[in-house]
Amino acid sequence: MNKTWLVTGSSSGIGLAVVEQLLERGDRVAATLREPQALSHLKERYGERLWTAALDVNDTSAIRNVVSRAFTELERIDVVVSSAGYALFGAAEECSDEQIDQQLQTNLVGSIQLIRACLPFLRRQGGGRILQVSSEGGQLAYPNFSLYHASKWGIEGFVESVAQEVAPFGIQFTLVEPGPTRTNFAAALVRPPVMAEYEQTPAGEVRRAVASGAFPLTGDPQKMAKAMLGIAEAEPAPKRLLLGSGAYGRVHAALSQRVAELEQYKGIAMSTEIE
Incomplete structure (x- = not known):
């Protein structure tokens, strides 16, 4: 049976791939993005099955207004995909206060407020599914991405908690954790001025790897979108969906290391x- 989806950050990358695949298979989509005309080619092709609205997730009142309009005009939304976000790429000391505020406002607060805006409607309609796009960087960390990781680890903690709060209402969550993907993610990195002091540190090494192309972008956004569409049907919803073989290996290693250290200091804990 065809469903209705709400997708934020739908102008590019995985968000756009999700919208395209949903429309192609016959579902109805409410797509939000800063400039709705970017989807005009899809609107011409799919007509009323594509509902669009301008949305900057930094504006909480706009989030509430757009979500209310979408649920009211479309009557029901079965799945919400929260995918709006970007990365601040610099050592923590290099980033400005304004850049830090913007990173957390967009990736963390914006995602929180989108979820909060959707919950009353999902609860009243008897349930639904929320796919929150996080990252492999929600379970591990690279130098030079400290504020991006802060936003992703933060949204993962929020979702872990709120999923328990709303489970009695039939609302389920999945944290989607893509690894490095062939989208415009790297081009959209916000880069503060470089401090010479960090050039010969791990932060500088990562910066040079990204600049040279040595940081492999192996994820296929179309395959990731397909996996997300499939997981939205899984019962019960998995708490997390890791996407990418490299991401799987790195997260597995990070979690194994954390467990090993936990056991190493078990005596002190006890x-x-x-x-």
Whole structure:
């Protein structure tokens, strides 16, 4: 049975791939993006099955207004895909206060407020699914992406908690964690001025790897979008969906290391209880 989806950040990358595949298979899509005319070619082809609205996820009141319009005009939305976001690429000391605020406002607060705006409608209609696009960087960290990781680790914690709060209402969540993907992600990196002090540090090494193309972008956005469409049907919804073989290996190694360290210091943990 065809469904209705709400997709943010739908102008490019995985968000656009999701919209294209949904329309091609016959579903109805409410797509939000900063400039709706970017989807005019799809609107011409699919007509009323594509509902569009301008949305900057930094504007909480706009999020609430657009979400209310979408649910009201389309009557029901079965799946919400929160994919709007970008990356601030620089050592923590290099980033300006304004850049830090913008990164967290867009990736973290914007995603939180989108979810909060959707919950009353999903609850009243008896349930639904939310796919929150995170990153492999929601479970591990690279130098030079500290603020991006802060936003992704933050949204993962929020989703872990709110998923438990709303489970009784039939609302399920999946955190989608893509690895490096062949989209315009790298071109859209926000880069603060470089400090010479960091050139010969891990932050500088990562910066040079990205600039030279040595940082492999192996993920296929079309295949990732297809996987997301499929996982939206899974019952129960998995808490996480990791996308990419490299991402799988890196996250597996990171989690294994964390467990090993947890066990290494188990004795200290157990020694701190009240006698």
